[in-house]
Amino acid sequence: MGAFIVDTSNSPYARLRPVSISNVKVNDDFWLPRLNTLARVTLPRMYNLLEETGRVDNFRRVSGDFKGGFRGLLFNDSDVYKWIEATAWLLTYMHSDELAKMLNDVVDAVSKAQLPDGYINTYFYDRLSNRYRYLRQSHELYCAGHLIQAAIACRRGGACPRLYDTAVKLANHIVDNFNDHGIVAVDGHPEVEMALVELYRESGDVRYLNEAVFQVNTRGRGTLRGFGMPNAWDFDDEYFIDHKPIKELNEVPIAHAVRFLYLMSGTTDVFMETGDKGLWDALNRLWVDLTETRMYITGGVGSRHEGESIGERYELPNDRAYSETCAAVANIMWNYRMLLATGEAKYADVMELALYNAALAGVSLDGREFFYVNPLASRGYHRRMPWFEVACCPPNIARLLASLPGYIYSLSSDGLWVHLYVSSSVRARLGNNVVELIVKTSYPWDGEVNMVVNPSHSDEFTLYLRIPGWSRGAKLMINGGDYEHELTPSTYVGVRRSWSYGDEVTLRIPMNVDLMSSHQHVLANTSRVAIRRGPLIYCIEQTDNPGVDVYNIALKTTCRLEARFNSELLGGVVIIEGDAYELGTQGRLYEPINDVKLAIRPIKFKAIPYYAWANREPGPMTVWVPLMDYYDKVVKNQLSLR
Numbered sequence: 001m002g003a004f005i006v007d008t009s010n011s012p013y014a015r016l017r018p019v020s021i022s023n024v025k026v027n028d029d030f031w032l033p034r035l036n037t038l039a040r041v042t043l044p045r046m047y048n049l050l051e052e053t054g055r056v057d058n059f060r061r062v063s064g065d066f067k068g069g070f071r072g073l074l075f076n077d078s079d080v081y082k083w084i085e086a087t088a089w090l091l092t093y094m095h096s097d098e099l100a101k102m103l104n105d106v107v108d109a110v111s112k113a114q115l116p117d118g119y120i121n122t123y124f125y126d127r128l129s130n131r132y133r134y135l136r137q138s139h140e141l142y143c144a145g146h147l148i149q150a151a152i153a154c155r156r157g158g159a160c161p162r163l164y165d166t167a168v169k170l171a172n173h174i175v176d177n178f179n180d181h182g183i184v185a186v187d188g189h190p191e192v193e194m195a196l197v198e199l200y201r202e203s204g205d206v207r208y209l210n211e212a213v214f215q216v217n218t219r220g221r222g223t224l225r226g227f228g229m230p231n232a233w234d235f236d237d238e239y240f241i242d243h244k245p246i247k248e249l250n251e252v253p254i255a256h257a258v259r260f261l262y263l264m265s266g267t268t269d270v271f272m273e274t275g276d277k278g279l280w281d282a283l284n285r286l287w288v289d290l291t292e293t294r295m296y297i298t299g300g301v302g303s304r305h306e307g308e309s310i311g312e313r314y315e316l317p318n319d320r321a322y323s324e325t326c327a328a329v330a331n332i333m334w335n336y337r338m339l340l341a342t343g344e345a346k347y348a349d350v351m352e353l354a355l356y357n358a359a360l361a362g363v364s365l366d367g368r369e370f371f372y373v374n375p376l377a378s379r380g381y382h383r384r385m386p387w388f389e390v391a392c393c394p395p396n397i398a399r400l401l402a403s404l405p406g407y408i409y410s411l412s413s414d415g416l417w418v419h420l421y422v423s424s425s426v427r428a429r430l431g432n433n434v435v436e437l438i439v440k441t442s443y444p445w446d447g448e449v450n451m452v453v454n455p456s457h458s459d460e461f462t463l464y465l466r467i468p469g470w471s472r473g474a475k476l477m478i479n480g481g482d483y484e485h486e487l488t489p490s491t492y493v494g495v496r497r498s499w500s501y502g503d504e505v506t507l508r509i510p511m512n513v514d515l516m517s518s519h520q521h522v523l524a525n526t527s528r529v530a531i532r533r534g535p536l537i538y539c540i541e542q543t544d545n546p547g548v549d550v551y552n553i554a555l556k557t558t559c560r561l562e563a564r565f566n567s568e569l570l571g572g573v574v575i576i577e578g579d580a581y582e583l584g585t586q587g588r589l590y591e592p593i594n595d596v597k598l599a600i601r602p603i604k605f606k607a608i609p610y611y612a613w614a615n616r617e618p619g620p621m622t623v624w625v626p627l628m629d630y631y632d633k634v635v636k637n638q639l640s641l642r
Contacts, residue, residue: 003092003156005406007201008340011272015343016410016417019428021092021157024405028423030444031404033571037367038401039094043087045368046394047102049387055080056109058122063112073390074123075139075189080106081146082395084163085153089402092157100159107160110147114166118173120147132183134229136240141178141187141215144170148195152202153403164202171199175211185223186215188240190259193266194333197273209273216270216279219263220245235307247278252289257302257310257322258392261330268337287338289313291350297516297530297623298361298537298610299354300374301327314521318376318624325362325371325393328354329400336407339419343412345490348419349469351407355400355420356444356535360611362397365571370394371614376623377551380542383614409437415462417492421449421507433459435499444534445565445574447471447509453499462496465507470514470535477506509534513561513576518624527630529555530623531576531607533563538576538607542619545605550619553605554581554626570612580605581628597637600628 002009002020009017026032050056054071059080061068087103090096114120121140124131132140151167154160174192177183196212199205224242228234237243238253241263253260264283271279293313295301300323303311308324331354339347362371369384372393387394409426410417416428416435421443427436436454443449453463467474469490476483476493487493495505511534518525531538540550561578569575584599613621631638 001156003089003153003158003406005089005153005403006269006337006340007156007198008272010201011340013275014272014340016340016412018340018406019409019411019426021089021403021406023427024408024424025093025426026405026408026422026424029442029572031422034367034401035090035094035404038086038398039090039096039099042363042367042394042398043083043090043099043402044102045386046083046398047106049391050080050083050106053387053391056106059109059113062122062125063109065109065112070123070126074137075143076391077120077122077143078139078146079391079395080110081143081150082392082399084110084150084160085146086395086399086402088150088153088157088159089399089406091159093405103154103160107154107163111163111166114169118169118171120144120166120170132177132185133227134232135185135227136188136224136234137229137232139187139189141174141192142189144174145192145195148192148199152195152198155202167199168203171196171208171211175207178211179214184218185227186219186242188224188227188242188259189256190215190219190241190263190266193263194269197266197269200273209270212266212270213274216246216263216267220248239307239309247282249282249286251313252286252294252310254304254309254311256308257324257327258308258330260310261301261327261334265330265334265337268334268341272337272341283338287334293519295331295350296321296323296358296376297518297532298323298357298374298376299328299331299350300324300358300376301331305373314519314523316518316522317524318622319378321373321375321377323358323374323376325359325374326396328358328362328374329396332359332400332407340410343410343417343464343492345466345492346469348466349490352420352468352535355407357537357610359397359400361613362393363401365612365615370397376539376610378614378621380618380620383618412462412464415464415494415496417464417466418451419466421466430455430459430461433457433461435459435461437463444536445511447474447507447511447534449507449509451505451507453503453505454501455499458498458500460496460498462494463499463505464492464494465505466492468509468535470532471509472512473510475508477508479504511563513563515555515557525624527627528624529557529627530625531561533574533576536574537610537623539610539613539621539623540605540607540625541613541616541621543616544575544608548582548603548605550622550625552583553603553622554583554600554628554631555605556581556628556632559628570608570615573609573612576607578605579603580625583626583628583631593634594636596635598631598635600631600638 004018008014057066060066148167151163155164200208302322335347335351434456438452441449474487515529
C-alpha cells in the first residue's frame with residue numbers, strides 16, 4: 001500500500017502509475033518553506049477557525065458531545081473533511097504531534113456523528129425527512145465525496161486510518177440509495193464521482209466504481225429539476241451541467257467552474273477504469289475548448305461573479321475575473337488525471353501553470369490569509385482574508401499543497417517520469433530494481449535541473465523528462481555529453497539507456513522573458529501584453545512603482561527587460577525590470593482618434609510574480625499592460641508628460 005493521491009496502479013486505461021508521497025522527499029528552496037508554513041501556521045490556524053466557527057461542534061452535537069444548534073451553511077462539513085485530507089497528507093512526510101492530536105480529535109468527532117445506516121451530514125441531522133430531497137442545492141453527496149477522499153488519505157498516509165470504516169459505511173449507504181431502482185439523480189455539486197472511483201481503487205469493491213459510472217451517466221439528464229430546495233438560490237440546468245449528457249457536450253457549458261472541473265476529474269477517473277470511448281472523446285473536446293478559449297493566462301478558470309461561472313468563449317475580463325482558488329485547484333486535479341491517462345506533456349503544462357500562478361496566489365506568503373477570487377487587475381481594494389463564511393478555498397489550497405510531492409513523479413512500465421522540477425529525491429521500484437533519483441534545481445527562478453540516477457543495480461530503463469511548453473532551446477546532457485536528439489516543447493524526452501549508480505543528467509531550460517499577447521476576441525486585452533518568464537506570469541504592482549499609476553504603464557515590444565533575483569523581496573523572487581512609458585491622455589472620454597493628445601514619458605518599471613501580489617501595502621495591480629507600439633501607430637499627437 002502506498003500514499004497515492006490518485007492510485008492508477010491497476011487502472012487498465014491509464015498510461016502512468018503514481019509514486020507514493022512517502023517515497024518523495026522535498027528539499028526545495030521554493031516549496032519546502034511553503035510546506036513548513038503549511039505545517040506550522042496554516043493548518044493549526046485553520047483548525048482553530050474550524051472550531052471557532054462551530055464546524056467541528058456541528059459533528060459533536062450529533063453525537064451528543066456538544067449542546068447547541070447547527071452553525072453555518074449546509075455544506076460546511078466539507079471544510080472539515082478537506083482539512084482532514086490536507087493534514088493526513090502532510091503527516092505522511094512531516095512529523096507534528098500538534099497536528100496529529102488535532103487530526104485525531106476531529107476524526108473522533110466525525111466518526112461519532114455517523115448514523116446507523118451510514119448517513120452522515122450535520123446540517124440534515126435535524127432534517128432527516130428531507131435528506132436527498134434537495135439534491136440541487138443540498139451538497140449532500142458533495143460533502144460525502146470529501147469525507148471519502150479524506151478517509152482514503154488518512155488510510156494511505158497512516159495518520160488516522162479508522163476514518164476509512166466511516167467512509168466505507170457512507171459509500172455503502174450511497175450505493176444502496178442511488179441506483180436505477182432507487183434515487184435516480186445526481187448531486188448539484190459534482191465531487192463524489194472522484195471519491196467513489198478512488199474508493200474502488202482502494203478497496204477493490206466494484207460497487208463503488210459502478211456507482212461512479214451511474215453518477216457520471218445520470219448527469220445531464222435533467223434529474224435535478226425535481227430536487228430543488230424551496231426558496232433557495234437557483235440557476236438553470238446548464239449551471240449544474242445537468243442540461244445534456246457528458247458524451248453529448250461539444251463545448252464547455254456556462255457552468256459553475258468548480259462543479260465543471262470536479263466533474264471532468266471524476267469522469268477522467270471513470271474513463272481510466274472503464275475505457276469508455278464516448279467519455280474520452282468528450283473529455284478531449286472539452287479540454288481543448290477550455291484551455292484554448294476560456295482559461296486565464298494564469299491557469300485560472302471562471303470569468304463571471306454571477307454563479308462563479310465559466311463564461312462564453314474568450315470572455316476573460318481582468319478586473320472582474322472570478323478565477324476562484326478552488327477552480328485553480330480543480331484545474332490541477334483534472335489535468336493531473338488527464339496526464340495519468342495519457343502521459344502527454346500538455347496536461348502537465350497546464351497543471352504547472354495553474355499551480356505556480358492561479359492556485360499559489362490563493363494563499364499569502366505567511367500562510368495566514370487567502371484569496372477566494374483572483375482578479376488579474378485591481379485598484380487595490382481586493383485583499384486576502386483570514387477566513388470566509390463560504391470557506392471552501394482555504395482548506396482546498398491546503399490539501400493541494402500538502403499533496404504536492406505526489407504530483408512531481410510518475411511511473412510507467414518502462415521508466416520514471418518527472419513532471420515538475422522540484423529539488424527532491426524519489427525512490428521508486430522499476431521491475432526488480434529500486435531506482436533513486438536526486439534532483440537539484442533553483443526552479444522556477446532558474447531553468448537548470450541537475451539529476452543523479454542511482455539504481456540499485458545497473459539496468460536499462462527510460463527517464464522521461466518534461467520539456468515545458470513555454471520553453472525554447474532546451475539542452476540535455478548525460479554524464480557531461482550532449483544528448484543528440486531534438487527537445488521539443490510540450491513533450492517528454494524519453495532517455496532510454498543502461499543506467500548505473502551515479503549517472504548524471506543535466507537539463508538546461510532557458511528562461512526568457514516573453515511578452516504575451518492574447519486572441520483578438522479577448523476584448524479586455526486588445527493592444528495589451530502580459531509578461532511571462534518560465535512557468536511564472538508577472539504583474540505590475542503599485543508599491544514597486546511609486547509615482548506612477550500602474551494602469552498608465554505601457555511597454556514596447558522592443559523594451560529592454562531584465563530578470564534579477566532579489567533575495568530580500570517577498571521571500572526571494574526574480575523580478576523583471578526595464579524600460580517603459582507612462583501614458584497620460586488629454587481630452588474627453590470619447591473623441592475622434594485624430595484629435596486625441598497623448599502625453600508620454602519614459603520610465604523604469606518593476607514586475608513581480610503574480611502569485612506574490614497583495615502581500616504588502618494595498619495598491620493597484622495589473623497583469624495586462626498597454627502596448628506602446630499601438631499608440632505609436634494610431635495616435636499622432638504625442639506630447640511630453642511632465
